[in-house]
Every structure is written in C-alpha cells, then in structure tokens.
Amino acid sequence: MFSKEIYTTRRRALAEGVRAAGETGLLLFVGNVEAPAQYKDNCYKFRQDSSWLYFWGLNEPRMAALVDLESGEERIFADDVEIDDIIWMGPQPSVASKAAKVGVSFTAPYAAFAESVRAALAAGRKVHYLPPSRYYNTLFLSELLGIPSASLTPSIPFIKAVIGLRLIKEPCEIEELDKAGALGQEMHSVGRDSIVPGIIEQDIVGKMEAVTLAKGWGVSFPTILTQHGETLHNHLHDKVVAPGKLMVIDAGAEIESGYASDYTRTYPTGGKFTPKQREIYQIVYDCNEFAFSITRPGITYREVHLATMRKMLEGLRALDLVRGDLDEMVSEGIAGLFMPHGLGHNMGLDVHDMEDLGENLVGYDPDQTRARQLGLGSLRMARRLRPGHVITDEPGIYFIPALIDKWKAEGTGKGFVNYDKLQSYYDFGGIRLEDDVLVTETGARRLGPSRLPIAPDDVEAAMAR
Numbered sequence: 001m002f003s004k005e006i007y008t009t010r011r012r013a014l015a016e017g018v019r020a021a022g023e024t025g026l027l028l029f030v031g032n033v034e035a036p037a038q039y040k041d042n043c044y045k046f047r048q049d050s051s052w053l054y055f056w057g058l059n060e061p062r063m064a065a066l067v068d069l070e071s072g073e074e075r076i077f078a079d080d081v082e083i084d085d086i087i088w089m090g091p092q093p094s095v096a097s098k099a100a101k102v103g104v105s106f107t108a109p110y111a112a113f114a115e116s117v118r119a120a121l122a123a124g125r126k127v128h129y130l131p132p133s134r135y136y137n138t139l140f141l142s143e144l145l146g147i148p149s150a151s152l153t154p155s156i157p158f159i160k161a162v163i164g165l166r167l168i169k170e171p172c173e174i175e176e177l178d179k180a181g182a183l184g185q186e187m188h189s190v191g192r193d194s195i196v197p198g199i200i201e202q203d204i205v206g207k208m209e210a211v212t213l214a215k216g217w218g219v220s221f222p223t224i225l226t227q228h229g230e231t232l233h234n235h236l237h238d239k240v241v242a243p244g245k246l247m248v249i250d251a252g253a254e255i256e257s258g259y260a261s262d263y264t265r266t267y268p269t270g271g272k273f274t275p276k277q278r279e280i281y282q283i284v285y286d287c288n289e290f291a292f293s294i295t296r297p298g299i300t301y302r303e304v305h306l307a308t309m310r311k312m313l314e315g316l317r318a319l320d321l322v323r324g325d326l327d328e329m330v331s332e333g334i335a336g337l338f339m340p341h342g343l344g345h346n347m348g349l350d351v352h353d354m355e356d357l358g359e360n361l362v363g364y365d366p367d368q369t370r371a372r373q374l375g376l377g378s379l380r381m382a383r384r385l386r387p388g389h390v391i392t393d394e395p396g397i398y399f400i401p402a403l404i405d406k407w408k409a410e411g412t413g414k415g416f417v418n419y420d421k422l423q424s425y426y427d428f429g430g431i432r433l434e435d436d437v438l439v440t441e442t443g444a445r446r447l448g449p450s451r452l453p454i455a456p457d458d459v460e461a462a463m464a465r
Helices: 004-020 050-056 083-089 095-100 111-122 135-145 156-166 171-193 201-215 275-294 301-318 326-332 359-363 401-410 419-425 456-464
Strands: 026-030 036-039 064-068 074-077 106-108 224-226 246-251 263-268 390-393 396-398 430-432 435-439 444-446
Touching (some): 004 026, 004 050, 004 064, 004 156, 026 050, 050 064, 050 156, 064 111, 074 095, 106 111, 111 135, 156 359, 171 246, 201 224, 246 430, 263 275, 263 456, 275 301, 275 390, 275 396, 275 430, 275 435, 401 419
Antiparallel strands (some): 224 246, 246 263, 390 435, 396 430, 435 444
C-alpha cells in the first residue's frame, strides 16, 4: 500500500473529473470476492480488482465503497470478523482501522452497501459504476440495480475519469513497476538458463514460476513458452526441447502491490542461432531498438507501430521475402502477414492495463479510430504518448503456414509477397522480443534494473554461460 495521501488525492481527482463532465450522484466501487475453485471453502488465489486497488488500496475480499459527488463523502462497506472467523483466521484489524490507512473515516457493514445504493435510486439519484471484470460482480450489480446483466450500462464519464488518472503513472507506481521488472527479469534468466535439449518445456515453466511465487504474488499472466512461436499465445508446455529450434518465452511477474511486468525473449534451443534464424532475429531486434528510439512524448504509438512495420518490411525485403515500395506495403498492410498483432499495450496494475474498462477507450485518443487491417487492427495502444505512459515494445516475425496459404489463395499481397520463397519458412516458427518502457519527459527508458540479453551475440553468450 501507498500512503493514505496517495489514495485520498486520487479519489478527489476522480470525483472532480466526473463532476467536470457534468455528472452528479454516486460512484460505486465493488471489490472482488473469493471465487471457489471446486467448493465454497476451496478458493482460487485471491486477486483484488485493479481499480479498487488504485483508489482504495485494501487488498481483501468482500469490500465495496461509495463516493458521493455532491457531498464528497466517502464510505467503505465491509464486515468485521466474528468469532467463527477468528477461529480460522485469528484476530484481525477492524474495518475502521483499515479504512483509516487509506484516508476514509466512514465505514459500514457490507450489507449496508446495497441499502445505500437502493435508497439513492429510490430518491432519483444517479449511480455510476465501472464494467465488472468478474462474473460474480456482474450478477451482484444486476441484482442490486434491477437491470438484466446483459443490459448493464457502465458510466462512460466514470470510466474516462479512471482512465485519465491510471494511464499516467505516478513516481510511486514507477518504483513498483521497476520492482516488477526486476522480478520478471529474474524469472526470465532462470528460464533461459534452463533451456537444454532433452528437458520438457513444463520443467522450465515450473522453475520460472517458482521465482514469482517465492518473491512476489505470482505470474502476471499465464506463461507462454513454446518451440512453436508461430502460435502467438501458445500455452502448451508438453514438448521436449529439441536442438535447432527457437524457444519463445513470453512471461511476466506480479508483485504483492499488484504491479506487473511482461517480457519476451526468443532463444536458440541449442545455444546458437542458425544463419537463417539469425537473419530473422536480427530484423526483429532492429525493430525493437528502432521502436524504442522513436518513442517519446508527442508521437502517437500508432505512428511508432507503422514506422516499425516499415523497418520490418525493409529487412524482409532485403531477404527477398517481400518486394516493392515500402510505403505502399505499409499502406496495404503487408506487415500483418508476418506480425498480426500490435506493437504494444499499456501496463500497470494489469499486464494489459485497464482493458477491462474497454480497450478502445484505454488505448485510443478521441480523435483516433481503430484500423481494420490485420496487425494494425490489433494495436491495443495507439494514443499520443505523454510522460508517465508505460507501454510494451514487442515486435515479432512469425511464419504461420495457414495464414500464408490463406493470403496466397485469396491473392492478398500479390506483387508484394514472395510466396515461393516463403515455402522454405513453413517450419521456422516465430520470434518475438519485448521490453517494458516508460515514456519520460525527453524520450523513454526501459523498466527494470537492467536489460535481459537481447542482441543476438549477447543471447548466445548468455546461453553459453
């Protein structure tokens, strides 16, 4: 947790932002509850709602809160433990003492939350709520508001005010993101050092995730570790590591405060790149470096994506995999054949920060619209960059046989794509290289205490050690 002044300042700024949009009424916050894995008393590991963590800081289940936009009153609703709880959990601090740590003076039992909301509705007051990310909270809000779950309409002014605050990271958050970066880099180093022919992929995953459990909350998303990198989100870890392959490891750590990291590296399973692998790897590495070099305040990340795609196509053209004018190929979306995802996404308390609030609202400025092209259309973060933005820089090149065959059959990219030469890459796999990046006043810096080896020579040297 941060100081109570951090949370009170955030909530005050939030209320001011919603009021500035001409809104009145109540802001509703519903924290997460424990979710049974098989039965009521055997639950999944608890993870608090990220917007709740940002504004209220209390990382415990079964809590709710209200902010009154007219009076300014803030109230937390939660239950003090009773003797049955104490038997199993031991004595616990009171709700009032917990609330005081985040600058809240008024508390009430959890059941009073529903009573307060219904009283406000009966009085004709407006209630504002965020999109629920958990199914339990969807049902809870549906019953509370008397609205079918499919018809719930979250408050756009509330959402936009939250995004406006959470998008730009405070110094205290950047410190946490650097810590998450350090843990993510440690787990990746363990993974890299565990790659030897003959080991099963799951053994590597287990060693990596053990680091995050020993020193943090766990992983920030299910680990991607695969010798079939052409499958972008491959969570199968049952293969035996074979020499001559490319191992994509896309993994991140979450620390106890909830902040996340997200790194990707691609390794030659035998310790050395083949000439063919090194050619493609060098292009992806150059794209990663190039994207970082032009990331700065004032440029849109959409512009960074497109410029990086031009750089990628330039490298592929040098290998005669594509042909023609670079600007025309960018305009025609040819890069999507090789990189069908966007250059990066926002990061923070979520590894894909705030996408539960609406990906377009989070990742796009009001004057931007989402493209329909393969690749560019999957760009999760397109906004004009400002100091304090935290984003990923993750170019990749993938040779996906089914996609290549589809484009060829449809005549897509005709005149630009050298389909004959692509035949020899059908068993290549894929390469992705990802860093976490903070936009600064003058440019950008990578998060974490150092940088995982990424240049091809440095990768081979690290694996040799």
